[in-house]
Amino acid sequence: MLPGQKQEAEALRVAITRGFAAVADAVAWADRVIVADPRPDWALLDISLAGRGSPADMITLLRDVPGEVDHESVMRDVLARMLRALDADAARAERIANSLYWMKSDGDLPDEPFGWEPYTIADVFALARVGTYGSRDEAVRELRRYLHAHAASEPQVPEDAR
Incomplete structure (x- = not known):
């Protein structure tokens, strides 16, 4: 192995x-x-x-x-994959934001270290979509900022597995 x-x-x-x-x-x-x-x-x-x-x-x-896995590292790897998907096709931004929301709701993204932003980012997209507040471009920037802050820069391997 x-x-x-x-x-x-x-x-x-x-x-x-x-x-x-x-x-x-x-x-x-x-x-x-x-x-x-x-x-x-x-x-x-x-x-x-x-x-x-x-x-x-x-x-x-x-x-x-x-x-064995380190859940935080796994989630950072998944967020990196989501960032690559966003970079490849910005039209997927709201879908990515909604996935973050559900990952947070399902407990996959604990408050420490991932914060509450996944909830608010999904809201920013919803508010922009109906014209209540902000723009889609602002929502995409917020999503990109979050993913850059929390995604792994390369696949994570636990210390004890090296």
């Missing part, structure tokens, strides 16, 4: 759940790990072979990867 593979699997699982990664992303990741690991875990082989499976099936397979 390679260091950090559970961490990466969990970040992919959350990203697929929230719509910011695809089954193909998980398969490609598993294939890279299998090539690099002389004795890959069976869970990785299952992921590698599940390219035609549903996102729900892949989420289950990713959950089965053994190891």
Whole structure:
């Protein structure tokens, strides 16, 4: 088992759940790990072979990867993926803001260290959309600022896995 593979699997699982990664992303990741690991875990082989499976099936397979995770680092990896999605297509901004809102509501983004901004960012988009306050451009800037402040600059590997 390679260091950090559970961490990466969990970040992919959350990203697929929230719509910011695809089954193909998980398969490609598993294939890279299998090539690099002389004795890959069976869970990785299952992921590698599940390219035609549903996102729900892949989420289950990713959950089965053994190891420990640092939840904060996983969430920072997911936020980095969301930032890349925003950079690739700003039209997805409100969807990303709404995903942040639900991640916060579901307890995935604890107050410390992620703050309350996910709630307010979704509100900024809603108010701009109906013309009550602010503009969409201001909302996108606020979203981008939040993601830059909280996203991992590179995939996180727990200290004890190095």
